[in-house]
Amino acid sequence: MQDFFPEHWSTLYVGLIFTITLAQMLVVYDLSAASTPPAGLGMFTVYAMATLLGWILFALQQGTDTPVGMAVPAAASMIDGYLLFLAATQRAGLHSGRFILGGLCLVGCLSIFFVKGDDKLFALQISITALCFGCSGVIFAYRGLRERNVGDAIMFLATMLMLIGTPIALYLQFVRGDQELALLMAFGSHSWAYVMVVIGFLASVLVEYQQHLSHLATVDPLTQLLNRRGLEASLRVSLARAQRLDLYTAAVAIDIDHFKQVNDSFGHDTGDNVIRLVASIVSSCCRGSDVVARTGGEEFLLVMPDTNLEVARKVAERLRESIAEHPLSVDQQRIPITVSLGVAAARGDVQLEQLLQESDRAMYLAKRNGRNRVAWVDNKPVHLSAGSA
Ligand SMILES: Nc1nc2c(ncn2[C@@H]2O[C@H](COP(=O)(O)OP(=O)(O)OP(=O)(O)O)[C@@H](O)[C@H]2O)c(=O)[nH]1
Numbered sequence: 253m254q255d256f257f258p259e260h261w262s263t264l265y266v267g268l269i270f271t272i273t274l275a276q277m278l279v280v281y282d283l284s285a286a287s288t289p290p291a292g293l294g295m296f297t298v299y300a301m302a303t304l305l306g307w308i309l310f311a312l313q314q315g316t317d318t319p320v321g322m323a324v325p326a327a328a329s330m331i332d333g334y335l336l337f338l339a340a341t342q343r344a345g346l347h348s349g350r351f352i353l354g355g356l357c358l359v360g361c362l363s364i365f366f367v368k369g370d371d372k373l374f375a376l377q378i379s380i381t382a383l384c385f386g387c388s389g390v391i392f393a394y395r396g397l398r399e400r401n402v403g404d405a406i407m408f409l410a411t412m413l414m415l416i417g418t419p420i421a422l423y424l425q426f427v428r429g430d431q432e433l434a435l436l437m438a439f440g441s442h443s444w445a446y447v448m449v450v451i452g453f454l455a456s457v458l459v460e461y462q463q464h465l466s467h468l469a470t471v472d473p474l475t476q477l478l479n480r481r482g483l484e485a486s487l488r489v490s491l492a493r494a495q496r497l498d499l500y501t502a503a504v505a506i507d508i509d510h511f512k513q514v515n516d517s518f519g520h521d522t523g524d525n526v527i528r529l530v531a532s533i534v535s536s537c538c539r540g541s542d543v544v545a546r547t548g549g550e551e552f553l554l555v556m557p558d559t560n561l562e563v564a565r566k567v568a569e570r571l572r573e574s575i576a577e578h579p580l581s582v583d584q585q586r587i588p589i590t591v592s593l594g595v596a597a598a599r600g601d602v603q604l605e606q607l608l609q610e611s612d613r614a615m616y617l618a619k620r621n622g623r624n625r626v627a628w629v630d631n632k633p634v635h636l637s638a639g640s641a
Pocket residue numbers: 474507508509510511512513515519520521522523524527548549550619623
């Protein structure tokens with residue numbers, strides 16, 4: 253293995269580390285300009301810079317033939333391991349274990365004064381490094397599973413590489429007595445782990461960005477409800493189930509009455525608050541299996557799987573009453589809010605588009621007949637509720 257590496261093999265690693273750090277810096281430079289930079293960006297940058305600096309110093313020492321004790325680079329990798337742990341916790345939004353590991357690293361750094369023998373020092377410091385990588389690995393695995401992010405899984409594998417490399421290096425050092433090969437193994441696994449961490453971090457940020465984009469494409473930013481596209485995507489499973497089991501699916505179209513007047517009299521911000529209030533009332537009035545979406549400016553849609561027209565009408569009536577009972581308070585004024593609702597239901601192979609059109613048609617009839625009421629479509633004829641104002 254030594255034949256493969258030139259005399260100053262560390263320069264090879266430095267070249268690799270330099271290239272990959274440069275790539276990371278380019279991405280970090282670009283991402284830091286974003287309005288919401290990805291979590292952990294700052295700490296990962298510190299980690300990358302510290303690693304690069306450590307490797308450059310190491311290579312310079314090799315180049316000048318200055319004798320390098322095993323403990324010097326081992327101490328650098330230990331600090332590196334701790335920085336990686338800090339970066340991992342920052343990215344995952346966790347803050348436990350920082351002081352304990354930090355204290356251990358401090359002991360490792362100070363051990364240079366009270367541990368006699370390079371061998372023991374190397375063993376202590378490389379073990380602390382492995383512990384830092386192991387703890388980071390647990391956090392990467394946790395975040396990878398929580399966020400379904402393959403980038404964190406790559407970083408987890410990187411820490412595993414370090415965990416495998418460490419005992420092999422210790423074996424080469426203490427059992428085989430081959431100090432040079434032990435050093436090669438320790439730093440080989442460290443550099444490859446670093447390369448994988450950087451690739452993993454970039455992949456993690458990319459996946460997060462892509463998840464953010466698809467979230468934006470399906471969620472309404474004002475109310476955090478689904479938009480029309482999100483509604484269609486989230487109903488795919490329940491519509492297929494309704495078709496297979498011949499179940500009813502009901503839809504309630506909800507439109508705020510005289511909303512333009514609210515905007516004109518109280519301003520656009522108050523109008524937005526009215527929309528948010530209606531969204532939260534609709535969401536709180538329905539079941540977990542129901543789907544609520546904002547389909548237009550002041551229009552909402554509630555789709556209820558496995559629900560027939562009768563039940564849907566009762567839900568719509570309850571919604572109407574609940575919204576009418578909750579006026580918006582602005583500067584000690586109460587702005588009354590009412591909605592018009594249209595209900596439709598279909599059984600079996602439901603065409604979502606048709607169901608929405610029918611609930612819309614019923615809702616417009618509720619508007620035409622005085623607003624603040626429920627109308628419904630039952631085998632085409634449209635009916636109006638009697639109890640509304
Ligand atoms: N504040 C606010 N207003 C919005 C938003 N989207 C649409 N609007 C406004 O909502 C108003 C809808 O007005 P219309 O369609 O005339 O409906 P309306 O005044 O509620 O009357 P009816 O539905 O017939 O009772 C328009 O003035 C839009 O500018 C939004 O996101 N925020």
